[in-house]
Each structure stands twice: as C-alpha cells, then as structure tokens.
Amino acid sequence: MKNDISTVSKIIKIIGESKLTEISIEKEEFKLFIKKSNSVLTEPVIEEEIIEEKATEEIQLDNEENIVSESVGRFYYIDKDGEPMMSPGMEVTKGQKIGYIEAIGIKTNIKSEVDGKIKEILIENGEVVEYGKILVTITV
Structure with missing residues (x-):
C-alpha cells in the first residue's frame, strides 16, 4: 500500500x-x-471496500442553495486551531471559504457559491464524503 x-x-x-x-x-x-x-x-x-450509499432525495427550496462535494475525502469545517470556518446562522459571502475536503494529503477548498446564511451543516467535521454529497445548505 x-x-x-x-x-x-x-x-x-x-x-x-x-x-x-x-x-x-x-x-x-x-x-x-x-x-x-x-x-x-x-x-x-x-x-472490495466499496460501500454503496443510497442518496436520499433532498427537497431544495427556491431560497436555499446546497453546497455539494466535488471530490471524495474527509470534509472539515473546523480548522487546525479549533476555530469553525462556518456555523449555523453565520452570514457568508460568495467565494468565502467554509471548509475543505482532504484526500491523500491534498486539500480542496470548499467555498460558498452564494451570499447568504448557513442554514444547516449536513456532515460532521472529519466525516468521509463521496462525490455529489450535500455538505451545507445556505439560505439566500
């Protein structure tokens, strides 16, 4: 390995x-x-280690934007110093870093695609995510 x-x-x-x-x-x-x-x-x-997970359908309202994973890895929204990059109710701006996905030592930043307020963080800090998994819901 x-x-x-x-x-x-x-x-x-x-x-x-x-x-x-x-x-x-x-x-x-x-x-x-x-x-x-x-x-x-x-x-x-x-x-041999593939575990297929059925995606549950999420209903997306017109005033909400879902941020989805564009890669496979571990999703983090709390930095190494213990400071959260986002939290429910927090205002975010388009392009603002709200977390990152780490895979084999490579970090891919996750940025807000819209201006709005964090409604819900759907993934635990450090949880493994698949491509296309909804990470965060933002109210526009």
Whole structure:
C-alpha cells in the first residue's frame, strides 16, 4: 500500500506539471482517476471496500442553495486551531471559504457559491464524503 501511495503522489506531481487534464489507471484491485481543474481531484478505490450509499432525495427550496462535494475525502469545517470556518446562522459571502475536503494529503477548498446564511451543516467535521454529497445548505 505504501508503494501505491508513493506512486499516486508521483502521478499527481506529473499531472500538475504537465498539460494533461485527466488520467485513469486500473491495476488489479486498484483504480485511480485524476482530473485536473482548479484543483487536483483524486479518487483511489479498492474494489472490495466499496460501500454503496443510497442518496436520499433532498427537497431544495427556491431560497436555499446546497453546497455539494466535488471530490471524495474527509470534509472539515473546523480548522487546525479549533476555530469553525462556518456555523449555523453565520452570514457568508460568495467565494468565502467554509471548509475543505482532504484526500491523500491534498486539500480542496470548499467555498460558498452564494451570499447568504448557513442554514444547516449536513456532515460532521472529519466525516468521509463521496462525490455529489450535500455538505451545507445556505439560505439566500
């Protein structure tokens, strides 16, 4: 496993320094997909450990905006000093950092997409999230 992590780190570095925008690698029980946009997204998957979770449908009101995960990893909204980047009832502005997702040591910032007030944080600090999972609801 350590060898796989070292290899993934090297691949991420190469992708970051090249003009490639995505790469997909499959080897025995290991799959890796990396797509470069504003940040590097990685999704290592070991076939035997996949647990499929049925997404519950969320009703979204017109005056609410859901912030969803754009990658797989652990979602944090409390920084290393113990200070929350957001809390229910807190006013946020468009582009304001409200948390981050960390996967294999890479942090991807999560920013508010609208001006508004945090209505509900749907994920516990440090909880593992999947792509497309609703993290936060903001009242516009």
